[in-house]
Amino acid sequence: MSTSTVLPAAPAANRLAIAGVLPWLLCAIFYFYQYAVRSAPGVMQNELAQAWGGNHIGSIVSAYYMVYALMALVAGVLLDRYGARRTIPYGIAIVAIGCLVFAQGSRAAGMAGFILQGVGAIFAFIGSSYVAARYLPAGMLAMFIGLTQCLGMAGAAFGSKPVHMLIDPAGSLQMPWQHVWIAFAVIGALLAVGTWFAMPDEGADSHHGTLGIANVLRPYRIVLSNPQSWLAGVIGGLLFAPTTIGALVWVTSFLHDGQHMDMAQAAADASMVPIGWVIGCPLLGYLSDRSGRRKPVLIGGALAVLALGLVAVFIPAGTFPRYSVALLFGIASGAAMIPFSTMKEVNPHEVKGTAAGVMNFLVFLTTGLLAPFISRLMVAQPGRTMNLQAFQHAFIPLVFGVVIAVVLSFFLRETGTAVRTAVPAN
Secondary structure: OHHHHHOOHHHHHHHHHHHHHHHHHHHHHHHHHHHHHHHHHHHOHHHHHHHHOOOOHHHHHHHHHHHHHHHHHHHHHHHHHHOOOOOHHHHHHHHHHHHHHHOOOOHHHHHHHHHHHHHHHHHHHHHHHHHHHHHOOHHHHHHHHHHHHHHHHHHHHHOOHHHHHHHOOOOOOOOOHHHHHHHHHHHHHHHHHHHHHHOOOOOOOOOOOOOOHHHHHHHHHHHHOOHHHHHHHHHHHHHHHHHHHHHHHHHHHHHHHHOOOOHHHHHHHHHHHHHHHHHHHHHHHHHHHHHOOOHHHHHHHHHHHHHHHHHHHHOOOOOOOOOHHHHHHHHHHHHHHHHHHHHHHOOOHHHHHHHHHHHHHHHHHHHHHHHHHHHHHHOOOOOOOOOHHHHHHHHHHHHHHHHHHHHHHOOOOOOOOOOOOOOOOO
């Protein structure tokens, strides 16, 4: 008798899941788009330096990430309060407006435009994970979050090579750099309109009520009063750091100055890490969903990151086949995405958007606190040169960070479908 009452609901659930794929895909495309936009200034530094009278990329990137991290807290609450349709398309539109402002050409416009892009861009990943958690099967959450990150890395690549080809003075497609930003704005406008029409308008999970301080702070109180939220955020941040700080920022200098590798070869080796990330994020997410367990995949991936990181830093280059260590390191780093799924699963359903925002904030906060410290160790100080031993010493804090993440993972509650229980409302 119980079977007869369950079976009729399955087709409806399946239809809901199928209908949720398109909204998730548009959010993931938004994530691809904002990563392409975010990466573009890095390949037009010469053009921007000429237009602005100096290289100010560092200051606008710093401002971008400060705004991005703070907006992570705001975006999650807005998603919970107003739903995906009334927030995500507006985020896309803000990024497009930021691109138009950037195209004006002055340094002030560049700073203002990039800050606007950071304000809107945060709705990409948080919105994608929110839509996946709300409309897609719970047993596939980690895989879809991994696929989202995969598209983000692909967007970073798109924002580098094709943009360089478009503005290359020696290329056949040369165009003014301002035109690239106008093109980005047009793409964003079209994506915003498409997302508006495709996104379900079913309201938000949480009680709307008035905009009193108690109602605004309630989702934060629920998420931040949960110790599991802090565990997931810190673990995610510590596992992201070896990739975002070590591999994507300093590994080229390490290979060139420490291992005496040719710069072109060092850059090629470094590029294998994000390629591995593209593979590892959906792969480890799929393994986590398939097994119904988060912790074994998380801990196993973190241990692989630790082992491969030690090999990369302390074993001479050329000992293993070229690209193999960097590629495997990137694949294993996909484990850093699993705490994003855990963060949603350890908190009540009505604050999933806030949970995603807090998760992003904690990850960026952890990375932001580590980045200046690691950068200081990586830059030669008066009376000291950056030889191999100096680089190895500078990477040690990232190694300890992974060790701490592994230890903390044992205290994280298992939330996979194999053992999942209802999360009590706080």
